[in-house]
Each structure stands twice: as C-alpha cells, then as structure tokens.
Amino acid sequence: MQNAIELRGLKKRLGSFELGPLNLSIPKGCIVGYIGENGAGKSTTIKLMLGLMKPDQGEIKLLGKSIQDMTPEMKKDIAYVFDDLYLPESMDLESVLHFHRNFYGSAWQDKTFSELNARFQLPNNKSIKHFSRGMKMQLGLALALSHGAKLLLLDEATSGLDPVIRDDVLDLLLEYIQDENHTVFVSSHILSDLEKAADYIAFIHKGQLLFMETKDDLVNQYGITTLSREQLEEIDDKAIVGKRTHQFGVEVLLKKELIPNDFELEKVSVEDIMVYMIKGER
Numbered sequence: 001m002q003n004a005i006e007l008r009g010l011k012k013r014l015g016s017f018e019l020g021p022l023n024l025s026i027p028k029g030c031i032v033g034y035i036g037e038n039g040a041g042k043s044t045t046i047k048l049m050l051g052l053m054k055p056d057q058g059e060i061k062l063l064g065k066s067i068q069d070m071t072p073e074m075k076k077d078i079a080y081v082f083d084d085l086y087l088p089e090s091m092d093l094e095s096v097l098h099f100h101r102n103f104y105g106s107a108w109q110d111k112t113f114s115e116l117n118a119r120f121q122l123p124n125n126k127s128i129k130h131f132s133r134g135m136k137m138q139l140g141l142a143l144a145l146s147h148g149a150k151l152l153l154l155d156e157a158t159s160g161l162d163p164v165i166r167d168d169v170l171d172l173l174l175e176y177i178q179d180e181n182h183t184v185f186v187s188s189h190i191l192s193d194l195e196k197a198a199d200y201i202a203f204i205h206k207g208q209l210l211f212m213e214t215k216d217d218l219v220n221q222y223g224i225t226t227l228s229r230e231q232l233e234e235i236d237d238k239a240i241v242g243k244r245t246h247q248f249g250v251e252v253l254l255k256k257e258l259i260p261n262d263f264e265l266e267k268v269s270v271e272d273i274m275v276y277m278i279k280g281e282r
Contacts, residue, residue: 002063003026003028003064004026007060010024010055010058017039017041017207019041022041022208026185028150030183031173031186031198032184034046034187034188035187035191040204041204042187046080048060049067049153062151063077077151085140089127089129093123096139100143110146112145112146116145117139120142134162137157151182152173152182153186154184154186156187159188174197186198191269195269201213201215205277218270219269222272223253223254223263224254224265225265235252236259238255239259242277253273
C-alpha cells in the first residue's frame with residue numbers, strides 16, 4: 001500500500017534548533033496525531049511538507065510523489081489548516097468563495113463548501129474581521145475540504161477553541177477518513193482530542209521522533225502506579241519510563257511487559273506518556 005506521507009532522513013537547522021534526521025511513514029486512510037512540547041519541531045515538519053521551508057537534507061514524499069516533482073495540479077490534492085486564517089479580513093464568504101473557485105478551477109466543489117458553511121452556520125453578511133476564532137477555523141476547514149484533497153494537514157488548528165467546536169471538527173475529520181484514500185496529519189496540544197480521533201500517535205521531542213505507534217497499542221503498553229522507594233528498587237530499571245517523587249512515595253510510568261503481572265496499574269493517557277517522557281525523572 002502506498003503511504004500518504006514518507007519522510008526520509010529529513011533535517012532542518014534553524015539557529016540552535018535542529019530537526020531530525022526524521023524518518024516517518026504514514027499509511028493512507030488514517031488520522032495521525034503529531035505531539036510534542038512547544039519548539040519540538042511540529043510546525044517546522046509541516047512547513048517542510050508544504051514547501052514553505054526547504055530541508056537541509058532528506059526527502060519528502062506526499063501521496064507517493066516527491067514534493068519537488070509535484071505539479072500545481074498535484075498540489076490540489078493537499079489541503080492544510082493553520083492556527084489562523086490567512087486571508088484579507090475585508091473578505092466575506094462570497095468573496096472567499098469567488099477567490100477559491102478561481103484558484104482551484106475544476107477541482108473546486110461549490111456544493112461541499114455550501115454544505116459545510118451551513119453545517120458550521122457561518123454568517124454570509126459579515127466580513128472575516130468580525131468572525132470569532134472558532135468561525136475562522138471552521139471556514140479554514142471548509143475551504144480545505146472543498147477541493148477534493150486527499151491529504152489534510154492541520155497545525156494546531158483547534159487550539160483555543162471551545163469543546164463544542166472541537167468536537168464538531170473531530171466528527172468532520174472522522175467522516176473525511178471514511179474514504180480510505182484520505183489521510184489526516186494533525187499537530188495539537190489538546191491530547192484528549194487526539195485520543196478520541198487518532199489512529200496513530202507520533203511523538204517528537206527536541207527535533208527527534210521518539211516513536212510512532214497506534215494509539216491503542218501505545219496506551220496499552222504502559223501503566224502508572226505509586227510505589228515506596230523500597231518497592232521501586234525492586235523494579236527492573238528498563239521498565240521505568242519516568243518517575244515523579246511526591247510526599248506519598250514515587251509515582252512511576254512503567255512498561256507493562258517488564259513488570260510482574262500482580263502489579264496493580266492505573267490506565268494511562270497519551271498526555272501521561274508525553275509528560276513522563278519529557279519531565280519525568282529517570
């Protein structure tokens with residue numbers, strides 16, 4: 001099966017920060033949550049995929065084609081939504097529609113755009129400058145999904161939105177990937193959203209990809225428990241992912257396969273795993 005995204009040996013230096021070398025393969029027909037702390041390299045990765053930055057080394061393939069070889073027609077198969085809507089704020093929906101209809105030509109889908117605007121209840125008689133943050137993001141998503149794109153890239157698009165709008169967005173993304181040729185790559189700090197929708201989680205830390213795993217396998221690999229210091233000394237050090245000391249003992253994130261079966265462990269979230277891997281003591 002052809003991958004939707006392939007990154008091979010991707011590197012980019014920005015001042016003292018260096019991304020990569022990054023190797024990442026993402027299959028078609030799934031939602032991938034791209035997580036990591038601020039400055040980890042999430043936005044840089046997406047900008048490189050979109051050709052907004054040039055890599056220092058490495059190869060980027062989207063939908064089976066090197067981005068260097070993609071024609072303008074091929075690029076219409078890729079859509080993106082950033083954390084802001086980069087359109088003149090004097091535009092209203094009619095002028096936005098007219099602009100994108102001309103830009104995308106025969107790929108543009110008036111019916112899809114109209115249906116999404118109705119679904120989001122976007123106002124026809126207001127300029128963009130009077131749109132709320134949530135309305136701007138919904139408009140950006142409506143535009144992204146109205147030209148038949150097969151790959152959707154979202155960079156922190158849902159940050160700062162209320163839970164109701166975020167839930168609507170997640171529903172729309174889940175509907176979008178019902179087509180097995182569609183793929184979503186979304187970076188977000190709202191990890192609870194990714195737990196609801198993502199098939200895979202890719203975790204980047206300080207420019208390095210730590211893992212990409214299915215969400216279910218990931219959360220099932222680990223557990224959290226609180227131990228005394230004496231109990232902790234009996235645990236195989238390889239089983240300890242991270243630990244946090246408090247007045248009642250030591251709270252530890254453990255790899256289930258490396259500890260005795262009689263240990264009682266609490267279920268973990270993606271956020272737990274990220275926090276312990278970044279901040280937990282070793």
